[in-house]
Amino acid sequence: MQSGKFRRVAANNENPLWNNYVRRCEDAYGRSSEIVSDFEKDYSRILNCTAYRRLKHKTQVFFATNHDHICTRIEHVNHVAAVSYSIAKFMGLNTELSNAIAIGHDLGHAPFGHEGERILRDIIKKEISGTYWHEKNSLKFVDELETITDQMGNEENLNLTYAVRDGIISHCGEVNENSLFPRQEYIDLNEISRPNEYAPYTWEGCVVKISDKISYLGRDIEDALTLKILSIKKIKELKKMVSEFATVNVENINNTFFMNKFTIDLCENSSIEEGLRFSNKCLQLLNSIKEFNYENIYNNKRLQAFKEYVRLIIKSIYGVLINFYTDSNIFKELEAARRDYPNLIHSFKDWLIKYSISKDNILRPKNYNNKQIYNIDTKEGYTRAVVDYITGMTDNFAIKIFQELIKFE
Structure with a gap:
């Protein structure tokens, strides 16, 4: 050869x-000694x-x-x-x-492999007539998230x-x-x-x-x-x-x-x-x-139960989060639910603070110089923020959040 x-x-x-x-x-920041x-x-x-x-x-x-x-x-x-x-x-x-x-x-791959990707694609297509595929989502992660x-x-x-x-x-x-x-x-x-x-x-x-x-x-x-x-x-x-x-x-x-x-x-x-x-x-x-x-x-039919399980987890998390949308103050809505869903609210609220544009986003730290890409004052912007948040989850974290959703104390 x-x-x-x-x-x-x-x-x-x-x-x-x-x-x-x-x-x-953009111009790349550099350190004093680049090797x-x-x-x-x-x-x-x-x-x-x-x-x-x-x-x-x-x-x-x-x-x-x-x-x-x-x-x-x-x-x-x-x-x-x-x-x-x-x-x-x-x-x-x-x-x-x-x-x-x-x-x-x-x-930019979703949790639970390509099955998770299919579920999130269905949600985006139904809710905001958008699209979702992991190659473009991977570009979104390295460019914006x-x-x-x-x-x-x-x-x-x-x-x-x-x-x-x-x-x-x-x-x-x-x-x-x-x-x-x-x-x-x-x-x-x-x-x-x-x-x-x-x-x-x-x-x-x-x-x-x-x-x-x-x-x-x-x-x-x-x-x-x-x-x-x-x-x-x-x-x-x-x-x-x-x-x-x-x-x-x-x-x-x-x-x-x-x-x-x-x-x-x-x-x-x-x-x-x-x-x-x-x-x-x-x-x-x-x-x-x-x-x-x-x-x-x-x-393989052995994967069918897995697919149904994944659909239940992702749809449940999405359903809870999308119901927090309001045209008044989303952050207040989230804070009110912290007692019921402490891990979910803490994580998702941090996500919105870091990446969203909103009249109510007054909590953003000054050291956040990253792009703000979600206008959560609109339903479409908020929906996209929810989907991308779920995309970033690991299998383990998604299961942890799902267990939190169904647990009563």
Whole structure:
């Protein structure tokens, strides 16, 4: 294999698009002694933000809080980082950029995985005719919701580079096409209206997009085998499918096997001229596995009770919070309910103080220099604040709040 074959199109200061790649929405504050690059700075900001920390308690596919070895969202983003690093390093691309995109790409995921996302999307569509999808929500988190503390103790938005922000909103891996190329247009990322509307702007973003798919398919099978979700018949079907690509015992069908096979195949078959691509045989296997996973894992009847449980939790929390809306003083309404729902009110009130615009928001500390994005004097603005607040929850915190809602003392 030829290594370094993408070096001349890497995101570095010799690339004619470099100024676009490193552009930030605002001037970045700096410390007196900077030793890190633009993308390393972004990586550090994402790594230290609270949304990244919460990924460790968010479901990937299986809600298994009592099982230490079932994949969570934080493990997934680190798998994506590992795969994309291997590919980017081999091809001569910018590994600092791919790392930053990878660990930030799922920051806007709802609690309880894609089921939580579907429920919140339904709420937004019904209540304010809006839209909700986790790729755009991840961009919203890094642009408007997550903050870091500057040298003066002020809370500032992350203010990431364009290339990292673009890779986050463009990472959708639910695609079947081969030969992925970056787009040529420098666009306003906030104008993107649906998943997979545009290819990423950088080759590194394209690498993360493919690495996302490489990372989750095998890991989901590994978890399904661990939890004994698959029948003997389905395991035999899986073994036959994989044996046509490689000789392997079903006991060795794990995430490491898939990541290694797909990564090597991609590196062997990709070029600047033909794009990032798999061999036909490997692409067929990848799509077959994806189809297998949807039929036997993601739509498995064992998950039905989980889906109903999640819907009850999210709809209950939303229902309680939305009923606090008033055209007089929302903060007084919340304070009056503190005795009944102490944890919920304390947390949600802090959220509104930090992020909302309101004639009644007189409690905002002076060190909050982050964007105020919700006009909660309107029903639409308040509804969006409620949905985004729930989005930020971990599974564990959502369950804790739900228990508070149904508990009487």
